[in-house]
Amino acid sequence: MTTPTAVVPDHASERASGSTRVVPLTGAAALAGAVVAVLLAVLGVVVSRADVVLLALPLAVASAWSWVSRPPATSDGGPSTGLRVQVVPDAGARLVRYRIGVDGTGGTDAVHVRVSVLGTTPRDLVVTPGRAADLTGEAPILHSGPQLLLRLQHRLLGQDAAWFTAPARELDVEQVVTPRTVPLASLPLPHRLQGMTGNHQSARPGDGGDFRDVHPFAPGDRLRRIDWRATARRARLADELFVRRTSALADATVVLVLDSRDDVGENVEDWTGHTADGEGVTSLDLAREAAASLATSYAAAGDRVGVQDLASQARVVQPGGGARHRDRVVRAVTLSRPAGSRFARLRAPVVPAGALVYVFSTFLDDEAPRMATLWRAGGHRVIAVDVLPTPRTGGLEPHERVAFRLVALEREERMRTLQASGVELLRWQERHGGAGERAAALRTLARAGRGPR
Template structure:
């Protein structure tokens, strides 16, 4: 994976600050000698001017047709991500390769890792030996991120000439979240499919026992229950059949609130720091959304994806391995949108679907959307993705402010429970016994939100 330098005008050579100062001193010395009439003073300033002229004459030229220009020769810069083991080492390798043109004596490379760690390399240049710089960048978060950005400056004529800093070459990468598909699947109040792996209330084939009823046209002869017929028949020729439940699939909407991304370190909430923030809310949301989508699709259900903060970011309900791959790519590509509250709108949800709303619930909009979904008859599970807070480094004022924010958030979660929304806390670990037990309780048929399922034709 490489990022070649885009075509752009080559930077021009210019004298360094020291060389410009030497020219100024030379002119002042020579002028002062002329003014006072001392030739020896004039001669003292001439070497500085001669050195600047010699350096400028030795500048490398960029060929343009038959003529040479004052622009620097092109320096092809190639940045690649090397084969890494990010899943095990939580890091990404990179390689910077630069072929220096003739006349260039040194190269200043500035490598910016994750946008927060600058590294400056001053390397000797040789046309016969390309410059090769390697390194590794920690990958503490999932999702899209800028791994490395590299810019350069060429040096020539004994460090008397330099170029302006060229436009940076950046390499981005989307890191897939680590997840384990959930096994317990809470079902919506109403199953909307005609085939699937869940028992519905509609009589049909493939499911558990439903009831015993009179034989009707269309019933299969092998379904006749002769013992029930002998016990219940009141007229000659009256037959009774054993009916089973039809199997159906569920429709699930996974709704992610990408308006903000806050980490364990509360001190980084205002200014995000990828190295010191710890696990963030979107890290947890990506893992949770992937686990929910994979769990339902592997059971044959249909899953849709929506973004609460970006109305146009929607994946329609679907099933199958290809649809799961599309969902996982879309989930991994979710980034903080920073959308204003006025621009966020709850997505349109298929009738009878279950809704998983993943949010930190630090403001009123996601809670209001969850209550709106519940009021329209959907089974809503609010997944709390706020990581546990670290407040040791906070000042007293910030600690009080954080406590007030948490109190408002607790009030919203209490209001959600009172409005018929189930709240599920999603922790940092992939295998969380408490979360699995909570999902298992939500998936039980006797749960208040799991009303008897019915299939809409």
């Protein structure tokens, strides 16, 4: 049976619910009481002792009462017991507050609730029905993106555990945490701007930009652009005129390529799997933050932004502009999760001509560097964004340290090969906490991209 999952967004408090049929089961105490009552009654009859038979009477009454007081088994259309979950994110405090309520507890003596928070070891709570209607707690926000917040299961208990219901189906509550965005003052641009309008100066003559040059009057030039002073200085014929030309404005096309095939954290000991658990920043945390920050900044500048994912051929958002499209791009970035797939592409995904391509990856294997090299060979400006967290090797064994060193050397060789092929590099995480390190790198990339467009 599939475990129901409720996805709760992070922008508002939402409710997730799951219900199950009531299937009461007789507890061991009630069965033992009934068996002892029968044995005492038989013994009293055999030995002709009325007092022994009277001893069986309270046990028989208690067992019968527990049987009669059980809640009726419900059908699919009948009453049921279920869980209500309300999640209230608090982005400022970096935590999520949740409220759990159990419905359909009438006639019960206690409720057994099993709670697992953020994939930790489940905790068993046995509370009264009134207390089960309002259980509260909080969990820290460790990472961005989709994550399993709660895994819940419950059952109802009768008086003295004389009866209990079968455990309800597990309810998974998934929280989607939007990555934080960093304001960026400098933005690299493609080598050539393809758009017809925007906020960036292109190499084409047109309207809206700064002064370009003085040029002889040609068909199509506007009369108001005639520069009479330049005409007086340069004209050699009576009908010769000169006009002042300005540069046209254009927008940039930016494609953000995520490598979500795996997610590694700061602790090298946990690199054996595709996902990173526990505290500390992970590679996908950095990738989501970088992609969301760049998408927000480029959209604010009037540029077109799109998203590609190397782990999924269906997770694509074509480049576009505007606030709604920006939200769509940020949402696609937020929902990226480690896929673990290692399929090799025969060719690089298609991106618009003249687009600036960002590749967010740890570059621990050859797939992302190969795609970046193919895009660069196709004439695109490509910036490889290194999102590998600063590794921590404190708990490694000697042979594990040797293996990590080999992996690090292979990664450094890939980075050198990328630079040799014309791909520019940007490390997103600050090495020593300096606030201006990343900004300085972006300023350098923005200056490097200026030239004929």
